Amino acid sequence: MSDFGSAAVVEMPAPQVRERVVTGAAGLPALVVGVALVAGGIVLTVVGSLLDDGQKVAAIASGIVIIVLALFGLCGLTTVAPGEARVLQLFGHYKGTLRKDGLRWVNPFTDRTKVSTRIRNHETQTAKVNDNDGNPIEIAAVVVWQVEDTAQAKFEVDDFEEFVAIQTETAVRHIANSYPYDDHGQGGMSLRDNADEITGKLSAEIGARVASAGVSVVESRITRLAYAPEIAQAMLRRQQAGAVVAARQRIVEGAVGMVELALNRLEEGDLVELDDDRRAAMVSNLLVVLCSEQATQPVVNTGSLYA
Numbered sequence: 001m002s003d004f005g006s007a008a009v010v011e012m013p014a015p016q017v018r019e020r021v022v023t024g025a026a027g028l029p030a031l032v033v034g035v036a037l038v039a040g041g042i043v044l045t046v047v048g049s050l051l052d053d054g055q056k057v058a059a060i061a062s063g064i065v066i067i068v069l070a071l072f073g074l075c076g077l078t079t080v081a082p083g084e085a086r087v088l089q090l091f092g093h094y095k096g097t098l099r100k101d102g103l104r105w106v107n108p109f110t111d112r113t114k115v116s117t118r119i120r121n122h123e124t125q126t127a128k129v130n131d132n133d134g135n136p137i138e139i140a141a142v143v144v145w146q147v148e149d150t151a152q153a154k155f156e157v158d159d160f161e162e163f164v165a166i167q168t169e170t171a172v173r174h175i176a177n178s179y180p181y182d183d184h185g186q187g188g189m190s191l192r193d194n195a196d197e198i199t200g201k202l203s204a205e206i207g208a209r210v211a212s213a214g215v216s217v218v219e220s221r222i223t224r225l226a227y228a229p230e231i232a233q234a235m236l237r238r239q240q241a242g243a244v245v246a247a248r249q250r251i252v253e254g255a256v257g258m259v260e261l262a263l264n265r266l267e268e269g270d271l272v273e274l275d276d277d278r279r280a281a282m283v284s285n286l287l288v289v290l291c292s293e294q295a296t297q298p299v300v301n302t303g304s305l306y307a
Helices: 027-048 053-074 150-155 160-178 195-213 229-268 276-291
Strands: 077-080 084-090 093-098 102-105 111-116 120-123 127-130 136-147 215-227
Touching: 027 053, 027 077, 027 102, 077 084, 084 150, 093 150, 111 150, 120 160, 127 160, 136 160, 136 195, 150 195, 160 195, 160 215, 195 215, 229 276
Parallel strands: none
Antiparallel strands: 077 102, 084 093, 084 111, 120 136, 127 136, 136 215
16 A cells, blocks of 8 residues: 655755735825825916916926826735735836835836735636546545745746646545555555544645745545445445444354353353253353344253253
8 A cells, every 4th residue: 555654755855935015105105205206297287377388388298297296106006905015017117016015115016916815716626536446436625725925836837726637636635545445454554544644644735836936735534435425335335344244243243242241141140051062052042042133932842951
C-alpha cells in the first residue's frame, strides 16, 4: 500500500516575485486638493475670458492646464475595501500591493489590479477514480483557501482561481489512488476508516501544490466517498457478509462461555454427575439453543440417555 507520508513532497517552481506592501498617500487630502485645483482652474478660465486679449489667452490656457493636471491627479485615487488588495504596476514593473483599506492615493500612471483576499470555498466535482486496490470509487472534496501573497497570485500563474481548482482535483485524485476505500480489517489506513488522517494529508498536498501561487489552504474535507455504482452492490454484500460473520463469531464465543459456566456450576454444586457422553450431549444441546436464530422447542426425554 502506498503511503503519502513517505511519498516525495510536491515540488513547484520557486516564485520569481513576492508581495511588497505599500501604503500610498492619504486619499482624502488628495481629493480636497484635487477638487480645489479644478475649481481654481475653472475660476481662472472664467476670469481670463473677461480680460484683455493679451492676458486672456494666457489665463485661459493656464486654467485649462490646471484643470487637466488636477483631473489627472484625481485619477490616482483608489478605494480599497476590507478583504481586498490592489496590485500596483508601473509600465510593467511590480511596485507593491496596497492592502490598507479606505481611500488612498497612488501614482496615477500605475495600473491597479484588484485581488480578493477573502476566505473562499472550492468544491470539486465528483470524480470517478480507482482506489489503491483498483476498485472504482466516487470522491469529491471541498477546500477552504485564501490568497496570502497577492504578487504571486497575480504574476506566478495565469489564473490563480483556476489553478487552485485544477490542483485541488489533482490532489484529490492522488489521495484516492494512494489508499484503499476499506482495508477489510487488515490494520492499514483507508479512506473510509481514517477520515481525519486522510483529510490532513489532503490539506498538506493541496497546500504544497498551490503555495507557488501565493495561496494558503485553511482546511479541506472529503464531501463524498462511495463505491462506483457498478460495484456498489457487490461491495455491500461483502460488507454484510463480514458483519454476519463477525456477529456469529461473537455469538459463538458468548455461547461457549455460557456452556462452560453452566458445566462448572453443575460440577461445583454436585447437582448431577456427568460422564463424557452426557457432557457432550449437554454441550451440543446448549450450543444449539444459544446459537440458533430461531426459537427452539424443548424435547422431554422420558427414558434414559442410552435408550
